Amino acid sequence: MPDVHVExxxxxxxxxxxxxxxxxxxxxxxxxxxxxxAVPLSQAAPELIDQLRDAIPPIHDPKYETVVxxxxxxxxxxxxxxxxxxxxxxxxxxxxxxxxxxxxxxxxEPLVITFCPLCYSGIVxxxxxxxEILTFGNTSALYESDMVMLDYQTGSYWWQVAGQxxxxxxxxxxxxxxxxxxxxxxEWQRLYPETLVLSRDTGFxxxxxxxxxxxxxxxxxxxxxxxxxxxxxxxxxxPPATQVLAVKIGDQARAYPVPDLERAAVMDxxxxxxxxxxxxxxxxxxxxxxxxxxxxxxxxxxxxxxFTDLETGSTWDLAGRASSGPLAGTQLPVIPSRTxxxxxxxxxxxxxxxxxxxxx
Numbered sequence: 087m088p089d090v091h092v093e094x095x096x097x098x099x100x101x102x103x104x105x106x107x108x109x110x111x112x113x114x115x116x117x118x119x120x121x122x123x124a125v126p127l128s129q130a131a132p133e134l135i136d137q138l139r140d141a142i143p144p145i146h147d148p149k150y151e152t153v154v155x156x157x158x159x160x161x162x163x164x165x166x167x168x169x170x171x172x173x174x175x176x177x178x179x180x181x182x183x184x185x186x187x188x189x190x191x192x193x194x195e196p197l198v199i200t201f202c203p204l205c206y207s208g209i210v211x212x213x214x215x216x217x218e219i220l221t222f223g224n225t226s227a228l229y230e231s232d233m234v235m236l237d238y239q240t241g242s243y244w245w246q247v248a249g250q251x252x253x254x255x256x257x258x259x260x261x262x263x264x265x266x267x268x269x270x271x272x273e274w275q276r277l278y279p280e281t282l283v284l285s286r287d288t289g290f291x292x293x294x295x296x297x298x299x300x301x302x303x304x305x306x307x308x309x310x311x312x313x314x315x316x317x318x319x320x321x322x323x324x325p326p327a328t329q330v331l332a333v334k335i336g337d338q339a340r341a342y343p344v345p346d347l348e349r350a351a352v353m354d355x356x357x358x359x360x361x362x363x364x365x366x367x368x369x370x371x372x373x374x375x376x377x378x379x380x381x382x383x384x385x386x387x388x389x390x391x392x393f394t395d396l397e398t399g400s401t402w403d404l405a406g407r408a409s410s411g412p413l414a415g416t417q418l419p420v421i422p423s424r425t426x427x428x429x430x431x432x433x434x435x436x437x438x439x440x441x442x443x444x445x446x
Contacts, residue, residue, distance in 0.1 A: 092146045092147070092189045092190065092191070092196075092221055093219070093221055094146060094221055094238055095221075095238050095239060098139070098223075098236070098238045098241055099239075099240060099241035100132065100135075100241055101135070101236070101241045101242070101243060101253055101254050102241065102242075102253075102254050102255055103127070103253065105253065105254055105255060105257045106252060106253040106254075106257055107250075107251075107252050107253075107257050107258050108229060108245075108252045108253075109128075110126065110127045110128040110253070111126045111127075111128045112126070112229060112230075112314070112316070113126065113127040113227050113228070113229045113234060113243070113252070113253070114126055114127070114227060114228050114229075114313050114314065115127065115130050115134065115135070115138055115225070115226055115227045115228075116138075116226050116227070116228060116313070117134070117138065117226075118141065118226075124313055124314070127227060127253070135225075138225065138226035138227070139223060139224070139225060139226065139236070140223045140224055140226075141224070141226045142184070142185065142186055142224045142226060143185060143224075143290055144185055144186065144187035144188065144189065144222065144223050144224055145185050145187070145188045145189070145284075145288055145289075146189050146221070147289070148188050148189075148190050148284055148285075148288075149284075149285040149287050149288075150175065150282040150283060150284060150285055151282065151283050151285045152282065152283070153275055153279065153280070153281060153283065155283070155285075156176075156271075156283040158286070158295075159178060159180075159271045159283070160271065161270060161271060161272030162270050162271070162272065163178055163179070163180060163270065163271040164178070164179040164268065164269070164270060164271075164369070165177055165178050165179065165268070165269065165270070165271050165274050165283075166179070166182070166199060166201060166208040166210070166266055166267070166268050167266060167267045167268075167269060167274045167277075167278070167281070168192065168197075168199065168210050168264070168265075168266045168267075169265075169278060169405070170192055170193035170195065171193040173192070173193060173280075173281075173282065174274075174277075174278035174280070174281040174282070175192060175281060175282050175283070175284070176271065176274050176275075176278075176281050176282070176283045176284065177199050177201075177284045178271065178283070178284060178294075179201065179203075179208075180294045180295070180297070181284055181286060181288065181292075181294050182199070182201035182203075182208075183201075183203050183297065183298060183299060184290070184292040184294065185288065185290075185292075186200065186201055186202060186203070186224055186233055187199070187200055187201075187222050187223065187224055187235060188284065189213065189221050189222060195212060195214075195264070196212065196213040196214060196219045197210055197211060197212055197213055197264055198210070198211050198213050198222045198235075199266075200222075200233070200235065200246050202232050202233035202246050202247070202430075203298075203299045203302070204228065204231050204232065204233070204302075204311075204312045204313070205230075205231060205232045205247065205426055205427045205429065205430035206303070206327070206329060206425070206426060206427050207232060207233075207246060207247050207424065207425065207426035207427070207430055208266065208268040208424075208425045208426070209246065209247070209249065209263060209266070209424045209425070209426070210263070210264045210265075210266040211249055211261040211262060211263060211264060212261060212262040212264055213261075214262070215256070215259060215261065218239065220237040220238070220239050220240075221237065221238045221239065222235045222236065222237055222238070222244070223235065223236050223237075223238055224236070225243055227243070228312075228313045229245050229252065230245070230247075230315055230316060230318075230319050230429075230430060230433040230434070231311045231312050231313040231314065231315050231319075231429070231430070232245065232246050232247050232430050232433070232434075233246040234246070234252070236254075237251075237256070240254055240255050240256050241254055241255075242254030242255055242256035242257065242259075244256075244261070245434065247424065247426055247430045247431060247433070247434040248260075248434035248435075249261040249262075249263060250434075262422075263334075263422040263423070263424060264422055265373075265420040265421070265422045265423070266422075266423075266425075267371060267372075267373050267404070267405075267425075268369065268371065268425035269366075269369040269371035269404070270368060270369050270371070273366070273368060273369060273371060273404065277403060277404060277405045278405070302327075303327035303427070304327075306326050306327035306427065306429070307325045307326060307327045309326070311326075311429070315429060315433065316433065318432065318433050318436055319429045319430065319432055319433035320429065321428070321429075321432040323428075323440050324341075324343055324428040324440060325428065326427060326428055326429035327427045327428070327429070328343050328345065328346075328427065328428040329343070329344055329345055329370055329425065329426075329427060329428075330342060330343050330344065330425070330426060330427070330428050330431055331344050331363065331365070331372035331373070331374065331423050331424075331425055332423060332424045332425075332426060332431045332435065332438065333356050333361060333363075333374045333421055333423050334356075334424075334435065335356045335357035335358070335359045335361075335421070336357040336358065337357070337437075338356055338357040338437075338439075339356075339431075339435040339437065339438040339439070340354070340356050340438065340439050340440070340441055341428065341431055341432075341438050341439070341440050341441065342363050342365065342372055342441045343428070343440065343441070344365050344366075344367070344369070344370040344371065344372040344425075345367055345370045347363075347365040347367070347372075347443075348365070348367055349365065349366050349367065349388055349391065350363070350364075350365045350388060351363070351364055351365075351386035351387050351388055351393050351394075352365060352441065352443075353377065353385060353386060354441060359376065359421075360376065360377055360378075360383070361374055361375065361376065361377070361421055362374070362375050362376075362377040362384075362386050362418070363375075363441075364386075364393055364402070364404050364406065366404060371404060372423070372425070373404055373405070373406065373420070373423065374420070374421035374422075374423045375406040375418035375419060375420055375421055376418060376419040376421060377395075377418065378418070378419065379395075379408075379413050379416045379418070380416075382397060383397075384396075384397050384398075385397060386402070395408075395411075395413070398411055398412045398413050399411050399412070400412055400413040400414065400416075402418070406418035406420060
């Protein structure tokens with residue numbers, strides 16, 4: 087259950103268009119109409135902006151259920167998983183397709199679970215910004231064909247994949263990414279048998295059994311985007327709808343094309359930090375960790391299908407926990423990451439490099 091009630095101001099300030107870091111002509115409102123569906127922010131009337139706010143309703147009072155109660159989920163259903171303290175939570179994409187934003191406070195941390203179906207971007211952010219705690223809603227606008235959120239405290243607009251404010255008084259402020267994992271329900275409940283699950287009792291009438299984005303990735307891979315994407319987002323190193331795990335340390339970002347890695351333990355260095363990526367094509371799933379246990383630096387590879395460190399022979403699961411061997415019970419330090427389509431991360435991180443096996 088939530089630790090702290092999510093605060094929603096009685097009045098949300100109007101967005102201050104005089105402050106912005108991107109062109110207002112490149113932020114498009116989805117009017118949900120067959121004609122004139124995309125309206126640039128620069129041309130949007132205040133009445134339209136107000137009408138479209140939270141047309142895709144965020145969840146501010148999430149309810150949770152047990153694994154047994156969540157028997158409506160299938161093994162292969164995608165979820166965003168978050169773990170903290172002694173508890174874990176799963177957010178089914180079936181629900182997030184229709185809500186995209188969940189505000190909550192878990193294990194004392196005010197956070198927002200975000201998902202944009204148009205770029206398959208599942209990211210968990212802290213809602214703390216300095217001394218302030220923000221609460222997020224949905225503008226119904228998109229930038230680089232990715233969700234634009236707003237915070238209710240200042241009315242600023244936030245580019246979801248970048249986690250950065252792009253319009254309003256908080257322009258260029260950045261949210262802190264928290265560790266999460268986009269994986270299958272089957273994998274997540276194996277990792278966390280006592281996990282709680284976001285309930286379909288959301289307060290809204292939606293058909294959570296219907297997936298409106300079936301085969302959407304195939305469409306994106308033909309170069310057809312739901313909303314305009316700049317040249318920066320059309321980098322040909324990977325097909326645009328390739329699912330990547332993106333890690334940023336300091337000023338350096340790297341994308342790991344999880345479906346191409348098979349089941350792998352990728353040893354790498356990002357910025358000045360050693361990392362290990364545990365990847366599994368079954369989700370596809372990826373997670374990033376520091377390859378250290380106490381004072382010991384570890385080297386990983388997959389042996390007989392298990393993530394194994396060569397120093398002690400211990401085996402590890404996708405959650406970065408040693409399940410057997412001398413280090414059993416040890417948790418690798420988690421590195422926050424973002425799961426998204428390639429076209430979205432290259433737009434948000436233009437200098438991102440792509441991991442290639444065997445590359446120096």
